[in-house]
Amino acid sequence: MNLLDFRLGTSFVVVFSCAISIQGASPLTRVANTTLQMPQTPPVYGYQATNAFGNLTFSNPVAILSPPGETNRLFVVEQAGRVAVITNLANPYRTVFLDISSSIVFRRPTEEPGLLGMAFHPGYTTNGYFYIFYTGNSTTTAGSGLHDILSRFQVSSNNPDQADVSSEIRLITQFDQDDNHNAGDLHFGPDGYLYVSLGDEGGGNGQYDNDQRIDKDFFSAILRLDVDVPPRAGSLLPNAHPASTTNYAVPSDNPFVGATSFNGTSVNPANVRTEFWAVGLRNPWRFSFDPATGFLYCADVGQDAWEEVDIIIKGGNFGWAYREGLHAGPKTPPDGFLPTDPILEYGHGGGTNQGFAVMGGVVYRGNRIGQLAGAYVFADYVSGNVWRLHYDGTNATPLQWLFAETGITAFGIDPSNGDVLMADYNLGIIRRLIYSTNQVGGDALPPTLADTGTFANLTSLTPQPGIVPYDINVPFWSDNAIKSRWFSVPNTNLTIGFNRDVNWSFPTGAVWIKHFELELTNGVPASRKRIETRFIVKNATGVYGVTYRWGNSLTNATLVPVEGMDEPFVIDQGGGVLRTQVWHYPSRQECLICHTPAAGYALGFNTPQLNRDYDYAGGATNQIAALSLAGYFNTNVTGIHTLRALAPPTNTTVSLEYRVRSYLAANCSQCHQPGGSAQALWDARITTTTANAGLINGALLDNEGNPNNRVLAPGSPADSMMLTRLSTPATLRMPPLASTVLDTQAIGLVSAWITNDLPGYQSFQDWQIANFGATNAPSADPDADPDADHAKNYLEFLTRTDPTNSFDAWTISIALSNGSAQIIFPQIADRGFEVQGTTNFFDGNSWSALDVAGNAPVFSISNRTAVVEDFLSPSSNKFYRVRVFEP
Numbered sequence: 001m002n003l004l005d006f007r008l009g010t011s012f013v014v015v016f017s018c019a020i021s022i023q024g025a026s027p028l029t030r031v032a033n034t035t036l037q038m039p040q041t042p043p044v045y046g047y048q049a050t051n052a053f054g055n056l057t058f059s060n061p062v063a064i065l066s067p068p069g070e071t072n073r074l075f076v077v078e079q080a081g082r083v084a085v086i087t088n089l090a091n092p093y094r095t096v097f098l099d100i101s102s103s104i105v106f107r108r109p110t111e112e113p114g115l116l117g118m119a120f121h122p123g124y125t126t127n128g129y130f131y132i133f134y135t136g137n138s139t140t141t142a143g144s145g146l147h148d149i150l151s152r153f154q155v156s157s158n159n160p161d162q163a164d165v166s167s168e169i170r171l172i173t174q175f176d177q178d179d180n181h182n183a184g185d186l187h188f189g190p191d192g193y194l195y196v197s198l199g200d201e202g203g204g205n206g207q208y209d210n211d212q213r214i215d216k217d218f219f220s221a222i223l224r225l226d227v228d229v230p231p232r233a234g235s236l237l238p239n240a241h242p243a244s245t246t247n248y249a250v251p252s253d254n255p256f257v258g259a260t261s262f263n264g265t266s267v268n269p270a271n272v273r274t275e276f277w278a279v280g281l282r283n284p285w286r287f288s289f290d291p292a293t294g295f296l297y298c299a300d301v302g303q304d305a306w307e308e309v310d311i312i313i314k315g316g317n318f319g320w321a322y323r324e325g326l327h328a329g330p331k332t333p334p335d336g337f338l339p340t341d342p343i344l345e346y347g348h349g350g351g352t353n354q355g356f357a358v359m360g361g362v363v364y365r366g367n368r369i370g371q372l373a374g375a376y377v378f379a380d381y382v383s384g385n386v387w388r389l390h391y392d393g394t395n396a397t398p399l400q401w402l403f404a405e406t407g408i409t410a411f412g413i414d415p416s417n418g419d420v421l422m423a424d425y426n427l428g429i430i431r432r433l434i435y436s437t438n439q440v441g442g443d444a445l446p447p448t449l450a451d452t453g454t455f456a457n458l459t460s461l462t463p464q465p466g467i468v469p470y471d472i473n474v475p476f477w478s479d480n481a482i483k484s485r486w487f488s489v490p491n492t493n494l495t496i497g498f499n500r501d502v503n504w505s506f507p508t509g510a511v512w513i514k515h516f517e518l519e520l521t522n523g524v525p526a527s528r529k530r531i532e533t534r535f536i537v538k539n540a541t542g543v544y545g546v547t548y549r550w551g552n553s554l555t556n557a558t559l560v561p562v563e564g565m566d567e568p569f570v571i572d573q574g575g576g577v578l579r580t581q582v583w584h585y586p587s588r589q590e591c592l593i594c595h596t597p598a599a600g601y602a603l604g605f606n607t608p609q610l611n612r613d614y615d616y617a618g619g620a621t622n623q624i625a626a627l628s629l630a631g632y633f634n635t636n637v638t639g640i641h642t643l644r645a646l647a648p649p650t651n652t653t654v655s656l657e658y659r660v661r662s663y664l665a666a667n668c669s670q671c672h673q674p675g676g677s678a679q680a681l682w683d684a685r686i687t688t689t690t691a692n693a694g695l696i697n698g699a700l701l702d703n704e705g706n707p708n709n710r711v712l713a714p715g716s717p718a719d720s721m722m723l724t725r726l727s728t729p730a731t732l733r734m735p736p737l738a739s740t741v742l743d744t745q746a747i748g749l750v751s752a753w754i755t756n757d758l759p760g761y762q763s764f765q766d767w768q769i770a771n772f773g774a775t776n777a778p779s780a781d782p783d784a785d786p787d788a789d790h791a792k793n794y795l796e797f798l799t800r801t802d803p804t805n806s807f808d809a810w811t812i813s814i815a816l817s818n819g820s821a822q823i824i825f826p827q828i829a830d831r832g833f834e835v836q837g838t839t840n841f842f843d844g845n846s847w848s849a850l851d852v853a854g855n856a857p858v859f860s861i862s863n864r865t866a867v868v869e870d871f872l873s874p875s876s877n878k879f880y881r882v883r884v885f886e887p
Contacts, residue, residue: 040509049405052431077115112181112182120188151169172248182202198220221273298310310340316340355385365413466490477746481516503606510537510602531550569583596670642857655860767797798885830887835882
């Protein structure tokens with residue numbers, strides 16, 4: 001045999017060989033299921049949201065509006081910097097009205113900067129003026145960088161559906177030290193003045209000290225401006241400030257004109273922001289005027305515990321950061337503090353009267369839904385709850401839940417009929433609120449678990465034919481519950497769309513079942529109690545979820561109400577210590593908070609989770625291989641041994657980094673990823689490298705008032721917000737839903753990574769600086785080879801060799817043993833390695849990973865010698881190389 005060793009940045013070896021592929025019989029036989037009785041669409045009554053404009057889609061819509069007096073056009077503001085116009089609402093057509101995306105600071109969806117608000121001047125028909133609020137880079141005497149910008153534009157003189165981009169005139173350009181809590185809503189009031197909402201500049205706990213100041217900057221308030229040209233008689237010039245211009249005026253009856261004190265403390269009237277109409281707001285994301293009463297409704301997004309709805313009044317102080325809702329805030333108020341109470345507040349959580357980010361709505365004044373007349377309709381972006389309340393000028397009714405629709409960022413009114421419209425940020429569509437007293441779709445849900453047709457024997461939980469058990473590598477944390485899982489694709493003509501790296505796709509009719517039990521005495525299996533059995537059902541529009549509560553029965557469970565429920569259990573922790581654990585049965589809309597399109601709908605049903613062995617009563621075998629052989633996938637899955645797998649926290653042979661990343665992928669990625677519902681800057685997907693995930697020294701949208709806080713701060717658990725949120729009960733807790741018990745194993749795992757490994761963590765950019773002094777030095781280029789040893793810099797970084805010493809090399813070797821080739825190489829801790837082979841060295845596309853057991857992509861906790869064995873046949877030459885990659 002001829003042996004040849006190359007070092008071309010990655011190592012290669014050539015030998016005579018031929019790989020042998022052996023596929024055995026499947027341990028799983030696919031059969032149809034004919035027993036499941038879960039309807040494709042659950043029953044829908046009363047209020048619901050429908051797609052308002054057919055196939056029209058929008059990119060991250062954040063505002064909906066129409067010019068005054070018009071009934072046949074609708075404008076949709078897109079966060080990335082465009083305004084779309086829908087013409088002819090009966091037969092809608094979409095065009096771009098304004099595109100200033102090149103001027104916008106907008107990095108990716110779910111972040112807060114961008115084009116945020118728009119309003120038409122009351123005299124738009126004659127003057128063509130409209131106003132927008134956006135975040136962009138600028139320079140003022142206050143600083144250079146991100147600014148909150150309020151500008152006036154004018155419609156094109158030639159085309160009513162096209163704005164004149166060159167007509168911009170800036171009114172306010174406010175330097176902003178942070179990129180969250182920008183607010184940015186705009187509305188003209190009944191008085192003809194322009195009202196503008198501004199957040200507290202960002203961070204956490206009011207850290208920039210804007211929230212209770214009227215003599216500083218343009219933050220934490222609602223402004224009231226005279227933007228008429230020329231200004232109205234009696235209007236005043238604004239006080240001097242780096243953000244202000246002479247392109248607007250201040251109404252003389254604004255409440256802080258001439259003010260000499262605030263909160264009992266003296267202020268200089270020359271420094272007062274006379275533009276302020278109301279103050280003490282944290283992030284008044286969306287507000288609106290009731291056209292009938294003139295009341296200004298504002299939803300102020302809370303921080304840790306409370307969301308609030310306010311009626312904004314002249315000179316009102318709504319409390320932040322001395323208060324959050326009606327409760328104590330992070331700062332202590334002075335004696336002169338006189339707050340204005342919200343008309344309504346609700347706490348954080350996933351119930352039908354809870355949420356995490358209030359989205360301001362509109363007052364319904366249409367005539368198609370009589371029971372909504374005069375009701376304020378609003379929502380919560382995260383929990384998906386859509387509510388109504390009535391305010392009579394003194395009191396507000398309690399929340400009344402209407403339906404659930406996650407991802408709502410704004411409300412508007414259809415000018416043709418007064419219907420309530422909602423911007424669906426995640427799906428990019430405009431939804432319409434409708435109501436029917438009859439069942440408007442779907443079929444009745446089975447009232448008991450027995451009626452679902454899932455189990456042939458409920459006592460033993462033996463599933464019916466065609467319902468297949470499975471298990472996953474890293475379970476979602478569920479308060480110490482012991483879980484069992486099954487799935488079904490009932491029709492054998494339908495298949496699952498397999499993908500090695502991203503979400504699988506599922507046919508309509510697929511069903512997943514998860515069963516929960518708790519040990520009432522820790523460590524005593526005989527004390528296990530059946531709690532609930534949940535279903536996720538895939539239908540044509542997405543998924544829906546329901547759950548069944550066992551109560552004290554061992555033979556059947558009953559359907560949990562749509563709003564979910566809580567139940568206390570007494571847990572014996574041992575040693576005579578008892579505690580009460582509240583178990584939360586999720587509401588149906590809570591299921592949709594996590595089971596989203598971005599998450600692939602079926603959490604845990606993907607390659608890195610199912611890539612493990614399962615015993616189908618004939619011996620353990622790889623689940624993905626078994627499902628493939630049984631015909632569940634749309635393709636014959638090959639390369640089983642090379643598939644990625646999540647690592648359980650207890651697998652101490654795997655690096656801390658990969659175990660933490662596996663935990664985050666299982667517990668956080670459904671929200672923390674591009675397109676997910678979390679407003680955060682980090683990505684929990686296991687396929688995103690740690691260096692690109694925004695984790696280590698990662699920026700925060702809310703640093704809780706500590707500028708040292710990061711997502712993960714190397715060596716500092718106290719400054720690592722991820723650890724804080726994992727280990728803090730109640731409102732700060734993440735994951736936020738259906739959990740009252742801390743995951744001490746995860747807390748320990750993340751703590752160990754922060755303390756033990758992260759202080760020495762080195763990204764490629766860190767490595768470049770350490771070795772070459774700069775990332776842009778010619779010799780630091782990833783493809784450079786300064787020591788001429790045929791190993792490029794990026795490979796030297798991965799293998800932790802010295803890029804300036806040609807004798808410090810990472811090499812592979814080969815040995816022959818019993819008719820096989822053994823590829824031997826140093827496996828570096830926390831690095832992945834994949835042996836690839838080809839019979840044609842000169843065909844760059846012919847390389848493929850060896851599908852052998854030793855070639856799994858494992859990130860070891862320590863350095864070791866790896867041996868990957870490939871069976872040979874003396875029929876042809878074969879070349880090998882090893883790919884090295886970071887987690």
